[in-house]
Amino acid sequence: MSFAASVLTLYPEMFPGALGLSLAGRALEAGIWSLEAIQIRDFATDKHRTVDDTPAGGGAGMVMRADVLARAIDHASPPGDPRPRLLMSPRGKPLTQARVRELAAGPGAVILCGRFEGVDQRLIEARGLEEVSIGDFILSGGEPAALVLLDAVVRLLPGVMGNAVSGEEESFENGLLEHPHYTRPQEFEGRPIPDVLISGNHKKIGEWRRAEAEKLTRERRPDLLANVPPR
Numbered sequence: 001m002s003f004a005a006s007v008l009t010l011y012p013e014m015f016p017g018a019l020g021l022s023l024a025g026r027a028l029e030a031g032i033w034s035l036e037a038i039q040i041r042d043f044a045t046d047k048h049r050t051v052d053d054t055p056a057g058g059g060a061g062m063v064m065r066a067d068v069l070a071r072a073i074d075h076a077s078p079p080g081d082p083r084p085r086l087l088m089s090p091r092g093k094p095l096t097q098a099r100v101r102e103l104a105a106g107p108g109a110v111i112l113c114g115r116f117e118g119v120d121q122r123l124i125e126a127r128g129l130e131e132v133s134i135g136d137f138i139l140s141g142g143e144p145a146a147l148v149l150l151d152a153v154v155r156l157l158p159g160v161m162g163n164a165v166s167g168e169e170e171s172f173e174n175g176l177l178e179h180p181h182y183t184r185p186q187e188f189e190g191r192p193i194p195d196v197l198i199s200g201n202h203k204k205i206g207e208w209r210r211a212e213a214e215k216l217t218r219e220r221r222p223d224l225l226a227n228v229p230p231r
């Protein structure tokens, strides 16, 4: 059974976008995952196909209407759909590799992309949307955030990455940032590849990589160290 993504957006032309190329694009063609981009505007009922209105209480910007969005979600994800319903939102829980893994192990995701000031709070509550943030900055819309989330998920689907091992050693998978990488030439602008890496001693190489990963994590992301499982 393949991973099924349904994205609700005012800009369906943004999909699959970057996900139509490279690993994700090949996996899409191979049917390892599917992507349906749904135009929210199709669920408006007035002749101008209005999806937003002025904020209750006043202030700048516009808010996406609960009634229009509810019709779009109910179409994409009828009762009984087992897929989680996500709302891309800077107020959401920051996306982690652990959540990405859970999503990749599931049946898919229904993803609502906000625009303007965001969406009516009653819609979030009434449809049980899980708010997901991709970081502490503001995008102009949820579409790039949805592309980021799907990219992270799709590469974990079985059959997508050529070398499955490379996924397990990556940054965050063991709670650490990854060790540095080197490849030919043996010397670049006077800088040689560290000797241990050309020693052929795989035990030593493993120890060196682990030590480098720990050093890098201590320097750059000490906050991660609290979660490192013992070896």
Ligand code: SAH
Residues within 6 Å of the ligand: 087, 088, 089, 090, 091, 112, 113, 114, 115, 116, 117, 118, 119, 132, 133, 134, 135, 136, 137, 138, 139, 140, 141, 142, 143, 145
């Ligand atoms: N007024 C809102 C920001 C709206 S930005 C606030 O201050 O919280 C418009 C839309 O872009 C949002 O509805 C959301 O879907 C998306 N978006 C913006 N930043 C995001 C982020 N860091 N992560 C995920 N989605 C984001």
